[in-house]
Amino acid sequence: MDKAAAPGALPRQRPAPAEQDRKRRPKREREGAAWVFLSPWVLGAVVLTLLPMAVSLYLSFTDYDLFDPPSWVGLRNYTQMFTEDPRLLRSVLNTLLYVVIAVPLQLALALAVALALKSMKRGKAFYRSAFYASSLLGASMSIALVWRALFNDGGTVDNVLGSLGLHTGGWINKPGWALLSVALLTVWQFGAPMVIFLAGLQQIPKELYEAAAVDGAGRWRQFVSITLPMLSPVLFFNLVLQTIQAFQVFTPAFAVSGGRGGPADSTLFYTLYLYDRGFTASHMGYASAMAWVLLIAIGIVTAVLFRTSRSWVFYANEEGR
Amino acid sequence: MTMRRIRTAATAVLVLCLALAGCGGGGASTAAGGKVTLRFTWWGNADRAARTEQAVAAFEKAHPDIDIQTSYSTYESYKQKLATQAAGGDVPDLIQLDYRQISQYAGSDVLLDLKTQRGTLPTKEMDPGLLKTGQVDGVQYALPMGVGTQAMAYDKAAWRKAGLAAPKPGWTWDDWVSAVRKLKAAGYERPMTDPGQMEDWFEVWLRGQGKRLYGEDGQAAFTAADLTRFWTFTSRLRKAGLVSSAEDTTQMAGGAVEDSPMGRKRAVAEFNWDAPSAGYEAMYGDRLALAPMPAGPDGTPGQYYKPSMLLGIAADSAHPREAARFIDFLLNSDKAADILGVDRGTPVNSHQRTRVLPTVTGFQQQVAGLQESLQGKLKDPPAAPPRGDNGLQSTFGRDYDQVSFEQASPREVAEDFLTEARTELRP
Numbered sequence: 146m147d148k149a150a151a152p153g154a155l156p157r158q159r160p161a162p163a164e165q166d167r168k169r170r171p172k173r174e175r176e177g178a179a180w181v182f183l184s185p186w187v188l189g190a191v192v193l194t195l196l197p198m199a200v201s202l203y204l205s206f207t208d209y210d211l212f213d214p215p216s217w218v219g220l221r222n223y224t225q226m227f228t229e230d231p232r233l234l235r236s237v238l239n240t241l242l243y244v245v246i247a248v249p250l251q252l253a254l255a256l257a258v259a260l261a262l263k264s265m266k267r268g269k270a271f272y273r274s275a276f277y278a279s280s281l282l283g284a285s286m287s288i289a290l291v292w293r294a295l296f297n298d299g300g301t302v303d304n305v306l307g308s309l310g311l312h313t314g315g316w317i318n319k320p321g322w323a324l325l326s327v328a329l330l331t332v333w334q335f336g337a338p339m340v341i342f343l344a345g346l347q348q349i350p351k352e353l354y355e356a357a358a359v360d361g362a363g364r365w366r367q368f369v370s371i372t373l374p375m376l377s378p379v380l381f382f383n384l385v386l387q388t389i390q391a392f393q394v395f396t397p398a399f400a401v402s403g404g405r406g407g408p409a410d411s412t413l414f415y416t417l418y419l420y421d422r423g424f425t426a427s428h429m430g431y432a433s434a435m436a437w438v439l440l441i442a443i444g445i446v447t448a449v450l451f452r453t454s455r456s457w458v459f460y461a462n463e464e465g466r
Numbered sequence: 467m468t469m470r471r472i473r474t475a476a477t478a479v480l481v482l483c484l485a486l487a488g489c490g491g492g493g494a495s496t497a498a499g500g501k502v503t504l505r506f507t508w509w510g511n512a513d514r515a516a517r518t519e520q521a522v523a524a525f526e527k528a529h530p531d532i533d534i535q536t537s538y539s540t541y542e543s544y545k546q547k548l549a550t551q552a553a554g555g556d557v558p559d560l561i562q563l564d565y566r567q568i569s570q571y572a573g574s575d576v577l578l579d580l581k582t583q584r585g586t587l588p589t590k591e592m593d594p595g596l597l598k599t600g601q602v603d604g605v606q607y608a609l610p611m612g613v614g615t616q617a618m619a620y621d622k623a624a625w626r627k628a629g630l631a632a633p634k635p636g637w638t639w640d641d642w643v644s645a646v647r648k649l650k651a652a653g654y655e656r657p658m659t660d661p662g663q664m665e666d667w668f669e670v671w672l673r674g675q676g677k678r679l680y681g682e683d684g685q686a687a688f689t690a691a692d693l694t695r696f697w698t699f700t701s702r703l704r705k706a707g708l709v710s711s712a713e714d715t716t717q718m719a720g721g722a723v724e725d726s727p728m729g730r731k732r733a734v735a736e737f738n739w740d741a742p743s744a745g746y747e748a749m750y751g752d753r754l755a756l757a758p759m760p761a762g763p764d765g766t767p768g769q770y771y772k773p774s775m776l777l778g779i780a781a782d783s784a785h786p787r788e789a790a791r792f793i794d795f796l797l798n799s800d801k802a803a804d805i806l807g808v809d810r811g812t813p814v815n816s817h818q819r820t821r822v823l824p825t826v827t828g829f830q831q832q833v834a835g836l837q838e839s840l841q842g843k844l845k846d847p848p849a850a851p852p853r854g855d856n857g858l859q860s861t862f863g864r865d866y867d868q869v870s871f872e873q874a875s876p877r878e879v880a881e882d883f884l885t886e887a888r889t890e891l892r893p
Binding site for chain 1: 542545546549550552553570573574576712713714716717725730853854856857860861863864867868870871873890892
C-alpha cells in the first residue's frame with residue numbers, strides 16, 4: 146500500500162505539525178489497516194447476524210406467513226406462547242430434561258478422557274488430536290443419520306443387545322428412550338471441553354499432589370481435594386458453554402426423528418418446534434418470538450449459573466498466594 | 467417500502483442459509499452467452515430425477531438456445547425451500563407444486579396466469595376436469611403433470627398364501643379388515659401398516675361415507691366425532707395385532723418408503739399413492755401389486771383422481787415464453803411422454819395417455835392397470851385444499867402418535883386436532 150495515501154483515506158484527519166504527524170501516522174495506519182482486514186468479519190456480523198436479529202425482533206410482533214406482508218399483532222405471539230400452546234410447554238420440558246441429562250454426562254466423559262490423557266507418558270498429542278477430531282464428527286448430519294440406523298429397531302445396538310438376551314426393539318422409536326439416544330449423541334461431542342479440561346489439568350502445580358501424597362492421601366482423595374477445586378474455574382467455563390449449546394440442540398433430534406420430534410413428541414426440542422412453526426406451519430412471526438424467548442431464557446440460565454458459581458468456583462489467586 | 471426491504475433482507479438470509487445447507491441439486495449449469503437460462507425445481511426420488519434429466523436433455527437438444535438448470539429435493543425440504551424463495555422474490559422460472567400448495571401460491575401472485583402463454587402452450591387435449599385443479603378463481607395458474615390416485619400396495623405372494631383374491635374396485639373397509647385377518651391367520655404378524663397416521667387415508671375413509679375433509683368455506687368439514695371413530699377403528703386393529711405397532715408406524719415421519727413398515731418388510735400391505743409406490747419395487751420385485759382403496763359400506767368410492775403434481779411458471783420469470791415451451795414439451799410431446807412414462811402419474815394429455823399406457827413396462831403397468839380398472843367409477847376430486855392445510859398434514863401424523871402410544875384417547879386428540887385446524891386454516 147502507498148504509505149502517503151493511506152492516512153488520507155481516513156475521513157477526519159487533522160492537519161498536524163510535521164513532527165507530530167510522523168509519530169502518529171504509523172498508529173493511524175495500523176488502525177486503518179486493521180479495519181480493512183476486519184471488514185469481511187464486520188460486514189458478515191452486521192449483514193448476517195445483527196440485521197437479521199433486528200428483523201426477527203420486528204417479525205416477532207407480527208403475523209407473517211412468508212407470502213403476505215407481515216401484519217403487526219403486538220404481543221399476541223408472546224401471550225399465545227405462554228397461554229395457549231401445550232406443545233410448546235412439552236418442548237420446553239423436553240429441552241430441560243435433555244440439558245440435565247446430556248450436559249453432566251458430556252462433561253464427565255470429557256473430564257475422564259482428559260484425566261486419562263494427562264497421565265499418559267507418550268503419544269499424548271496424538272491421542273488428544275485423535276479424540277478431538279473424531280468428536281467433532283458427532284455434530285454432523287451424517288453421524289446423526291448413522292445414529293438413527295444404529296439405534297433403530299433391528300439396528301446394530303438392538304442386535305447386539307438382542308444377542309445378549311436383552312431385546313429392546315430399538316431405541317429411537319420408543320417415547321421413553323428416544324431422548325436418551327439423542328443425548329448420547331451429544332455426549333460423543335466431548336472433544337472441545339476435553340481439550341479445555343486437559344489444559345486446566347496441566348496448570349495444577351505438581352507440588353500439591355506431592356504434598357498430599359506425603360500426607361497419605363489416595364488417588365480419589367487427591368482428585369476430590371485437589372483436582373476438582375483447582376479445576377473448578379475451567380469446569381465452570383465448560384458448564385456454561387455446554388449448557389448454552391445444549392439448549393439449542395437441533396441437528397441430532399431433527400435427523401433421528403425424521404424432522405418431526407417424535408415418537409409422540411418425545412424429542413420435540415424447543416428449536417425443533419421453532420423450526421416446525423416457522424417452516425412447516427409458516428408462522429414466521431411466532432417462530433421469531435420463540436427465538437427471542439429462547440435467547441432471554443438462555444441469558445437467565447447463564448446468569449443463575451454465574452450467581453451459583455460464587456459458592457463453588459475456586460480461584461487460586463483470590464486466596465492471596 | 468422499508469417493510470418490503472426488511473422482508474427481502476430477512477428472506478435473503480433465510481435463502482442463503484438454505485443454500486449453504488446444501489439444498490442445491492446437480493444439473494447442467496453451463497452458463498453460456500446469448501442463451502436463455504431457465505431454472506426448474508421439483509421434488510422426487512432418484513428415479514424421477516434420472517427420467518427428468520433425460521427429458522430436459524432432449525428438450526435442450528431440440529432448443530439449443532434454451533438452457534435449463536435443474537434442482538430437486540425431497541418433498542418436505544422442497545416445500546420449505548420454495549416458500550422461502552417465494553418470500554424472497556427469487557422463485558425459479560418453472561416450479562412443481564402439489565395440489566396442497568396451489569391455493570397458497572396462486573393467491574400470493576407468485577404464479578403467472580397461463581392464459582398469457584396460450585399460443586405456446588395448448589391445453590385442448592387435456593381433460594377439462596383435471597385442468598380445473600390448476601385453476602384458482604377461474605384463472606389457470608398451473609397445469610397438472612400427471613394423474614394419480616390412492617392405492618394399496620401389497621405383496622402378491624402373501625395374498626396368495628392367505629388364499630385371498632386380488633381386491634377389486636368397490637371392496638369395502640369391512641372386506642379389507644377380513645382380508646387383513648386372513649393374512650394374520652396365514653402367519654403374517656401385523657400384516658398391514660396402520661392407516662391412522664395419515665390424513666390422506668382418513669380422507670378416503672371420510673369420502674366413502676359421503677363426507678369430505680374441507681368445506682366450501684375452507685374450514686374442516688368433518689367433526690371430532692368422525693375423527694374419533696376413525697382413530698378408534700385403527701386403534702382397535704392395532705390392539706388386535708392386525709396393523710403395525712406404534713413403534714413401527716412412527717418411523718414413517720420422514721415420508722420415505724424405506725422407513726415404512728412395508729418398506730422394512732414388517733408388513734405385507736400398505737396404503738400409498740400409486741406412482742410413488744414404485745419405491746417398493748426394489749424390495750418386492752414382481753411380487754408387488756396395486757389394489758384400489760377400500761370403499762364405504764355401500765360401495766361409495768373414497769379415493770379420487772388427483773393431479774399428482776402441477777407445473778407453473780413464476781410471475782417474475784424473465785422468459786415466460788420459453789418456460790411455456792418447456793411445459794408444452796413435457797406434457798404434450800411424444801418424446802417426453804416416452805421418457806417419463808407414468809413416473810409422475812398417468813399423462814394428462816389424452817392423446818399421450820392412450821399412446822403411453824399400453825406401452826409401459828414393469829411396475830408402471832400396475833399403475834396403468836389400477837387406473838384403468840377405476841375408469842369412470844370415481845367421484846370428482848375435492849377442491850384444492852385451503853391455505854394452512856400443509857402444516858396440518860404434518861400435525862395429523864404427530865397427533866396420531868399420541869393415540870398409538872396410548873398417551874391420550876382418540877377423542878381427546880381428535881378434539882385437539884380440530885382446535886388446531888381452526889387456527890391454522892386460512893381460507
